[in-house]
Amino acid sequence: MITAEPKNRRDRRRAARQEQILEAAAVVFSQNGYERATMKEIAQQADVSEGTLYNYFDNKIDLLNGVARAFADEVTRKIANIEANNLRDMMAQLLTDRFRSGRERRLFMLFLYEARLHPEIQQYYSQQALQRIIDETEKRFRGLIDAGVMRAIDPGVAARTISAAIMGFAALYELGRYGGGDNGFSPQKWGAQVTDIFLNGLAAEMVQ
Amino acid sequence: MITAEPKNRRDRRRAARQEQILEAAAVVFSQNGYERATMKEIAQQADVSEGTLYNYFDNKIDLLNGVARAFADEVTRKIANIEANNLRDMMAQLLTDRFRSGRERRLFMLFLYEARLHPEIQQYYSQQALQRIIDETEKRFRGLIDAGVMRAIDPGVAARTISAAIMGFAALYELGRYGGGDNGFSPQKWGAQVTDIFLNGLAAEMVQ
Amino acid sequence: MITAEPKNRRDRRRAARQEQILEAAAVVFSQNGYERATMKEIAQQADVSEGTLYNYFDNKIDLLNGVARAFADEVTRKIANIEANNLRDMMAQLLTDRFRSGRERRLFMLFLYEARLHPEIQQYYSQQALQRIIDETEKRFRGLIDAGVMRAIDPGVAARTISAAIMGFAALYELGRYGGGDNGFSPQKWGAQVTDIFLNGLAAEMVQ
Amino acid sequence: MITAEPKNRRDRRRAARQEQILEAAAVVFSQNGYERATMKEIAQQADVSEGTLYNYFDNKIDLLNGVARAFADEVTRKIANIEANNLRDMMAQLLTDRFRSGRERRLFMLFLYEARLHPEIQQYYSQQALQRIIDETEKRFRGLIDAGVMRAIDPGVAARTISAAIMGFAALYELGRYGGGDNGFSPQKWGAQVTDIFLNGLAAEMVQ
DNA sequence: AATGAATGAGACTTCATTCAT
DNA sequence: TATGAATGAAGTCTCATTCAT
Numbered sequence: 001m002i003t004a005e006p007k008n009r010r011d012r013r014r015a016a017r018q019e020q021i022l023e024a025a026a027v028v029f030s031q032n033g034y035e036r037a038t039m040k041e042i043a044q045q046a047d048v049s050e051g052t053l054y055n056y057f058d059n060k061i062d063l064l065n066g067v068a069r070a071f072a073d074e075v076t077r078k079i080a081n082i083e084a085n086n087l088r089d090m091m092a093q094l095l096t097d098r099f100r101s102g103r104e105r106r107l108f109m110l111f112l113y114e115a116r117l118h119p120e121i122q123q124y125y126s127q128q129a130l131q132r133i134i135d136e137t138e139k140r141f142r143g144l145i146d147a148g149v150m151r152a153i154d155p156g157v158a159a160r161t162i163s164a165a166i167m168g169f170a171a172l173y174e175l176g177r178y179g180g181g182d183n184g185f186s187p188q189k190w191g192a193q194v195t196d197i198f199l200n201g202l203a204a205e206m207v208q
Numbered sequence: 209m210i211t212a213e214p215k216n217r218r219d220r221r222r223a224a225r226q227e228q229i230l231e232a233a234a235v236v237f238s239q240n241g242y243e244r245a246t247m248k249e250i251a252q253q254a255d256v257s258e259g260t261l262y263n264y265f266d267n268k269i270d271l272l273n274g275v276a277r278a279f280a281d282e283v284t285r286k287i288a289n290i291e292a293n294n295l296r297d298m299m300a301q302l303l304t305d306r307f308r309s310g311r312e313r314r315l316f317m318l319f320l321y322e323a324r325l326h327p328e329i330q331q332y333y334s335q336q337a338l339q340r341i342i343d344e345t346e347k348r349f350r351g352l353i354d355a356g357v358m359r360a361i362d363p364g365v366a367a368r369t370i371s372a373a374i375m376g377f378a379a380l381y382e383l384g385r386y387g388g389g390d391n392g393f394s395p396q397k398w399g400a401q402v403t404d405i406f407l408n409g410l411a412a413e414m415v416q
Numbered sequence: 417m418i419t420a421e422p423k424n425r426r427d428r429r430r431a432a433r434q435e436q437i438l439e440a441a442a443v444v445f446s447q448n449g450y451e452r453a454t455m456k457e458i459a460q461q462a463d464v465s466e467g468t469l470y471n472y473f474d475n476k477i478d479l480l481n482g483v484a485r486a487f488a489d490e491v492t493r494k495i496a497n498i499e500a501n502n503l504r505d506m507m508a509q510l511l512t513d514r515f516r517s518g519r520e521r522r523l524f525m526l527f528l529y530e531a532r533l534h535p536e537i538q539q540y541y542s543q544q545a546l547q548r549i550i551d552e553t554e555k556r557f558r559g560l561i562d563a564g565v566m567r568a569i570d571p572g573v574a575a576r577t578i579s580a581a582i583m584g585f586a587a588l589y590e591l592g593r594y595g596g597g598d599n600g601f602s603p604q605k606w607g608a609q610v611t612d613i614f615l616n617g618l619a620a621e622m623v624q
Numbered sequence: 625m626i627t628a629e630p631k632n633r634r635d636r637r638r639a640a641r642q643e644q645i646l647e648a649a650a651v652v653f654s655q656n657g658y659e660r661a662t663m664k665e666i667a668q669q670a671d672v673s674e675g676t677l678y679n680y681f682d683n684k685i686d687l688l689n690g691v692a693r694a695f696a697d698e699v700t701r702k703i704a705n706i707e708a709n710n711l712r713d714m715m716a717q718l719l720t721d722r723f724r725s726g727r728e729r730r731l732f733m734l735f736l737y738e739a740r741l742h743p744e745i746q747q748y749y750s751q752q753a754l755q756r757i758i759d760e761t762e763k764r765f766r767g768l769i770d771a772g773v774m775r776a777i778d779p780g781v782a783a784r785t786i787s788a789a790i791m792g793f794a795a796l797y798e799l800g801r802y803g804g805g806d807n808g809f810s811p812q813k814w815g816a817q818v819t820d821i822f823l824n825g826l827a828a829e830m831v832q
Numbered sequence: 833a834a835t836g837a838a839t840g841a842g843a844c845t846t847c848a849t850t851c852a853t
Numbered sequence: 854t855a856t857g858a859a860t861g862a863a864g865t866c867t868c869a870t871t872c873a874t
Contacts, residue, residue: 122383167375171372194369197409200409201359257855258857259856455868467835468833576793576796579792591740618775618777664844843866847861847864
């Protein structure tokens, strides 16, 4: 018999229900932020009663933690699965993948913001989730440097710079019209141009 | 036109009191975030009573709006005052100025995050404050392009890319240890390296 | 007569399970009090599921009633079994037996306190349980009066006075250090002295 | 000017309001016990809103603590004010004073019971309140021993024995009909008889 | 008969806002 | 104009009880 994880029917139901709650929480948290999200609304979104939430998570912050965990797993996996041998493709995928899903954009912002305010999230998110995302990016950069298609920049610095820009863009994007002005700053346009900036830099010629 | 602002003693006193409250609100909001900041705490920080807050601002969100307005004024002014004729100095000042003050870092995050959740802030912040900051940056870039020290990249895209990265770094910085890892990622080190990335790009050689 | 109670195997099993639940409930109620005791904790202590509790008892208050019933049976039986022909031995056993078991002390307090708040307990406990305990004590006192070793005091009044003191001491004892002060008020010391007070009174000489 | 405590009008109002809330809390706690008393009911009894309770007390347990404090003050004062030079009067007043007020009877039970369950109350009540009550009683007994109207029994033991009996009687009394049976056990009758027991003891003759 | 997940009423508590002083 | 006590709506969380499996 091969069925791995969910041993019996009850365990499968529990896992499914937990997933269903996490899904609902991700939706509500990403829409309203942590503080303005209410357990009542999450319960309604998950189509369960409020009490049921507490059968699966200790409290509201634990629920946010669960969402953070699932989110970090997903993003790390996505980055690890990027298939790109040249720098341009890698950059393009790093930059654009983060923007396909509005929920992912908003969760990125959510955790960055809330982590500072909630010690429990801070500990997990900054030391586990974000660390893994950055590490994965760094690893990919290291591969490209070894392949000779990327300058020998500290891959940790590069990974953080790209990650920071992605986060910032996520925020600008969510604010609508990229921080004001609808001057043709379309996804298609900036995708190419931002990649160009990161690849070739801003300087007219190489500056030391 | 002569500075007609503080007409008489009463008006001067009102302006001073309003400034004092905004200052306190900026401190408390930047520390605790909007939702977790309480009017009582702001009042204590400003050394006035809770009721007095309502003599100067309609409600809590109006107070956040006031802080946003003052913040945007200050940042715009700082950017306009940057004295730099070459790209490296410009980049260095853009990147490092935003990190001198912990309060400025946190307020940056605060408005980015809260603007999406509060229509009133959204309207003002994304259309006025952020717009002005980006416009000012764009204008400076345009000058550098005209001076021939910067590639002829769309200055709007460049301004938004830099701004996004700054915001992202602000968040990473606040999370402590730059998102995990104490691998010598010191302010001195990343200041130079990040500038290098933005000036010269990541690619081993110019990529089209 | 052969113990005719447990007719068949199923009944024996039911009785054993009921006993097991009552035992667990007595432990949890005596530790936490009625309101703070949870059905979940009682179930865990009894090593059954929450649902099973409701197969043996209608609800929480019915469970408390069951504990009260068993408790009254046990105490009444103990008093009836005291073997003492003189007043001093009787007093010593009445006073000290109630303190051997911490659980018995706490259950004494529990029922006294909760009975007033819960009509169902009130009815049973004050009219059945306590009544039987006091009646049994009264009966024993009557025997001692008849034997001429005890003054011809109303045995009902005497029984209630002794019972009241026992309850009060149970409470003081549970509070730790007998209401404060560790001035040598050891079980050995007060056992003898309290008996002396009840036997010989406080007055310097017989007062009318 | 002699007016001591309440300096100005606002302070007087605050003190009065706090008193009013404590009064209401004492009523509701004594009627329903701690757990079953609700903040809503206390607020209604005090004729204020629920929120106002929290302007004067940190939380529910702090409110119970406040009631305990006031109660201990009152009982200690009453005992100190007993005017009695002979043992019979002293006993009569100790025994009967505690029973005049149903609220005092019930509060006695309340604190004895809850103190064990709530560490905060435990600390204050058993170490401060009860200690003071017992100490005051002990002091009075010492005076009677010195006056030669009381046997040279350890006054600490005597004070605890009397206190224990009083508490136990308070409980029996509250249970209605003194633990069942309406056999002429009237307040008048038991007052005299219990005093007799404590004065002269149960034994037919002095027992060693 | 046993299980334990689901339910939802109701508890405590917070806090923006009002208003009498 | 300044104060801060009062308000009460709304939030998080608990837990006795039910019921499908």
